[in-house]
Amino acid sequence: MTSSDRIWQPLVEELAGRQGAGRKSEFWLRDDDAVDPMPALDRLLDLTGEFAVPATLAVIPAFTDEKLVARLDEAPHATVAIHGWAHRNHAPEGQKKQELGAHRPREAVLDELAGGLSHVTDLHGARTVPMLVPPWNRIDADLVSDLGSIGFAALSVFGPPKPAPLAVINSNVDIMDWHGTRGCRDHGLLVQAIIAHLQHAFDDEPVGLLTHHLVHDESAWRFLERLFTVTAQIESCAWVPIRTLIGRCAGRGK
Numbered sequence: 001m002t003s004s005d006r007i008w009q010p011l012v013e014e015l016a017g018r019q020g021a022g023r024k025s026e027f028w029l030r031d032d033d034a035v036d037p038m039p040a041l042d043r044l045l046d047l048t049g050e051f052a053v054p055a056t057l058a059v060i061p062a063f064t065d066e067k068l069v070a071r072l073d074e075a076p077h078a079t080v081a082i083h084g085w086a087h088r089n090h091a092p093e094g095q096k097k098q099e100l101g102a103h104r105p106r107e108a109v110l111d112e113l114a115g116g117l118s119h120v121t122d123l124h125g126a127r128t129v130p131m132l133v134p135p136w137n138r139i140d141a142d143l144v145s146d147l148g149s150i151g152f153a154a155l156s157v158f159g160p161p162k163p164a165p166l167a168v169i170n171s172n173v174d175i176m177d178w179h180g181t182r183g184c185r186d187h188g189l190l191v192q193a194i195i196a197h198l199q200h201a202f203d204d205e206p207v208g209l210l211t212h213h214l215v216h217d218e219s220a221w222r223f224l225e226r227l228f229t230v231t232a233q234i235e236s237c238a239w240v241p242i243r244t245l246i247g248r249c250a251g252r253g254k
């Protein structure tokens, strides 16, 4: 067994054990900050396409155009969500970055978000999922109740979901080490994080894998390829389209 095999073995055993117990193991993938086609996006689309993993791209509305549309026309496994408006920070120096905080009048923020949804929908049509992915995974709690009125059906941030009047489909395993190496996190730690989520998630919430193609190092790409390989080998594992997850929440009346 190689050292890499040893790192992955606990996940293989966890997934196989769940299968033996008649339990499914579900995953979904959210990739943030898409604007234009570029080699890193090609690599993400090729890799997810190869393993039939549905990819939800959080697209920054203010800066994207037909170029991304043409590229995604060749990637039927990709859907697009709305990543704020311009990924612009409005928080004062020294505070955590936020585009959708309480720093501006709520009408101004909601107008921007409605504009972002209509711009992305105009461009991408049926490929658009009316889901808001707030930049930096932060949104003022007071805005959430208004998202439905401007056309959003779902919200996706990071971490355990909070009760909300629309579907909340969060990411919960971020592969990047933002505060340390700024490359991929240690593969062993990521494997443990996935196992912990599978074991402890409330209501069988799927593992929401968060990626950022623009900043992936080789280690990040290797991690994804190995995870897709491992999950492809276990029949009870599934990478679930975001629409299915939103539909389930709606079915539960959330």
Ligand SMILES: [Zn+2]
Pocket (backbone or CB within 6 Å): 032, 033, 083, 087, 135, 136
């Ligand atoms: Zn972002």
